[in-house]
Amino acid sequence: MINMDKNSFSQVELIREVFHYQSRFEGSTMVFKIDFPVLEEPGFPGLVKDLALLAKTGFKVIIVPGAKENIDTVLKQHDIESLYTPTNNIPVRVTTSQSISYVEMAAFNTASRFMTFLSGSRIDAIIGNFVRARGLGVINGIDTEHTGTVDKIYTDSLTRVLNLGMIPILPCIGWSPSGKPYNVPSDEIALEVSKALGAIKLFIVTARDGMEATRLTPNEAESMISSGDQQFQRELKLALKASKSGIHRVHIIDGREEGAVLKELYSNLGSGTMIYNDEYDSIRVFHSRDLPDILRLMEPLMQKGLLIRRTPDQIQEKKNDYFVLEIDGSIRACGALHDWGESQGEIAAVATDINYTDLGLGRNIVGYLIDKAKKNKLKRVFVLTTQSQDWFESLGFKEASVESLPEQKRKVYDQSRGSKVFALAL
Numbered sequence: 001m002i003n004m005d006k007n008s009f010s011q012v013e014l015i016r017e018v019f020h021y022q023s024r025f026e027g028s029t030m031v032f033k034i035d036f037p038v039l040e041e042p043g044f045p046g047l048v049k050d051l052a053l054l055a056k057t058g059f060k061v062i063i064v065p066g067a068k069e070n071i072d073t074v075l076k077q078h079d080i081e082s083l084y085t086p087t088n089n090i091p092v093r094v095t096t097s098q099s100i101s102y103v104e105m106a107a108f109n110t111a112s113r114f115m116t117f118l119s120g121s122r123i124d125a126i127i128g129n130f131v132r133a134r135g136l137g138v139i140n141g142i143d144t145e146h147t148g149t150v151d152k153i154y155t156d157s158l159t160r161v162l163n164l165g166m167i168p169i170l171p172c173i174g175w176s177p178s179g180k181p182y183n184v185p186s187d188e189i190a191l192e193v194s195k196a197l198g199a200i201k202l203f204i205v206t207a208r209d210g211m212e213a214t215r216l217t218p219n220e221a222e223s224m225i226s227s228g229d230q231q232f233q234r235e236l237k238l239a240l241k242a243s244k245s246g247i248h249r250v251h252i253i254d255g256r257e258e259g260a261v262l263k264e265l266y267s268n269l270g271s272g273t274m275i276y277n278d279e280y281d282s283i284r285v286f287h288s289r290d291l292p293d294i295l296r297l298m299e300p301l302m303q304k305g306l307l308i309r310r311t312p313d314q315i316q317e318k319k320n321d322y323f324v325l326e327i328d329g330s331i332r333a334c335g336a337l338h339d340w341g342e343s344q345g346e347i348a349a350v351a352t353d354i355n356y357t358d359l360g361l362g363r364n365i366v367g368y369l370i371d372k373a374k375k376n377k378l379k380r381v382f383v384l385t386t387q388s389q390d391w392f393e394s395l396g397f398k399e400a401s402v403e404s405l406p407e408q409k410r411k412v413y414d415q416s417r418g419s420k421v422f423a424l425a426l
Helices: 006-025 044-056 068-077 100-120 155-163 186-197 218-227 230-244 260-266 288-303 312-317 354-359 361-375 389-394 407-412
Strands: 029-034 060-065 083-087 090-094 125-127 131-135 148-153 167-169 173-175 181-183 201-206 214-216 249-254 273-276 281-285 322-327 330-339 344-352 380-385 398-400 420-425
Touching (some): 006 330, 044 060, 044 100, 044 167, 044 260, 100 173, 148 186, 214 218, 322 361, 344 354
Parallel strands (some): 125 167
Antiparallel strands (some): 330 344
């Protein structure tokens, strides 16, 4: 038997995940809204190189650069005050006739930085007028002049560019049909282009501390808005708008982290916060095709003696008792519920991916099996364990005697193993 250490196992799993996600999302459209502070970081060239790599491997990449801080700097250099007015509790820049030319200068300067590094990666890119805009008008009694909102995304032009394998870059400028320029928030452009092109993912690339690998439903994300600072609130609000408009997955990542985009795209765990409105994780019945996956999960525990060894034939014989937990189409946990009669069921074969032990998947699968036992009208579930008693106690199980087991289970109880019995009344 070949033993594989955790590092080697992790490398193999990583390769599997890369192939899984590459085949799943290849050819799909992804929008990257990138905050300006990310451009000022030493790792910015590496980020652009990763975006170029995605374009080379079959993804349709769109970049929407944020330019707020650069615009502030340019206006200050020309002694023009940056004015804002709140719209729906979000500050909106008042772009005057005096400032619009400088705003354009800063926006296109920001976009051209991407062009420079994409050229170094031998990827063709284009900065184009893909956004038709209209004036925002008078807000709170203030004429916002050249501040605008998205009126239309020119999807035909964008699609032609993408089909040529090029990366379109959309600065925070839109034009009216008569050619009047407007300063349009990059968040709004990113949202509208994602909707117009049916993007499968929107990435919000930020330079904010405290980023954690988290997966949230829209409801969970909404409950967290009030707990963060202003920047975090803005990111979550944009993510929720995108999610509610049909973008299946929105990712908030720290653009300063090496390889953050690739980690987030090519692994279940990722590197940032993902808001998803599709089926990301689920527990379902076992299918015969799942056998290699659950044996892979169980093997490390069987080698350590934490689980009794089960052969493929033994699992197949009881296949209706087994359930698996999937994350994004990959099996990451399993468990079984065996009915031994006398209204008692055994929870067994609980195993989780060694790389996912901190996500509570074991608790999820056991909780599911307990609910399943209740639906099956069982009065009691029990487990046999040699080394996990504290964990089962944390789930509410109480130590019980071997004599309390159903008669059929007592007949096959392995005295030499000496497993302890823990039970939960339903």
